[in-house]
Amino acid sequence: MRTRTYGCTILSALALLVAGCGGGSGADAEAVAWTDDVCGALSGFTLAAARQPRIDRTNPAAAVQGVSDYLASTSDGLQQSITALDAVGHSPVDGGDEYVARLGDTLARIRTSFEAARTQLASVDTTSPEVLATALPAATAPLQELRTMPSPTEGLGANEALRTASEQAVNCQQLRSVSSPAG
Structure with a gap:
């Protein structure tokens, strides 16, 4: 199964999400507080996506359920982040x-992809290894779209004030530590 690949893809996307959280020094306190709120809004998704799905490779039904549960919890985390960004x-x-609007749109598209994958997983016949071998990759195909989505932080690095504020924001620092892949 490619579940680990998807988890790594998600964590890589998260690393891109917070890539803008670094830079100079001496930001305006109001900008730091606002940027801290933005990074804090991403924590629901970040924490959910950082968890690995539970996959029982000896039990196809349990494996599919593990991936489905992962998608559900991550989708819920995405919705929490979208609501918090609003x-x-x-x-x-x-x-x-503009940055927050782009970020919200990106998270909404990711959530749509996760929900599409969950819907397809619900119809996978886990009793037939042959069917499972083709149906599982087809069901999780919407997640492949995530690889082609532009980075939601595109343009943030060009904004010195936001980059500086995000470096000082505690939630941005925590977000970086959670989303950094462990190797």
Whole structure:
């Protein structure tokens, strides 16, 4: 199964999400607080995606259920992050509102892909190894779309104020430590 690959893909995407959380020093306190809220909003998704799905390779039904459970919890984490992003308020920094809008759109597309994969997994016949061998990759194909999505942090690095604020924001620092792949 390619579940570990998808988990690594997700963690790599998360690393890109917070790649902008580094840079100079001396940010405005209001910008730091707002950026901290933005990074805090991502924690629901980050924590859910960082968990590996439980896959019992000796039991096809349990393996499919493990992947489905992972997708469900990550989808829930995505929705929590989308809701939290909607609540961060207006950015005190030019370009911040546009960044949050792009980030929210990206998270919504990822959530749609996860839900599509879960829907397809629900119909997989786990009693036939031959059917399972073709149906499982087909059911998780929507997750492949994640590889072609642009980085939601595109353009953030060009915004010195947000980059500097995110370096000082505690939630951004924590987000980086959670989303950094362990090797």
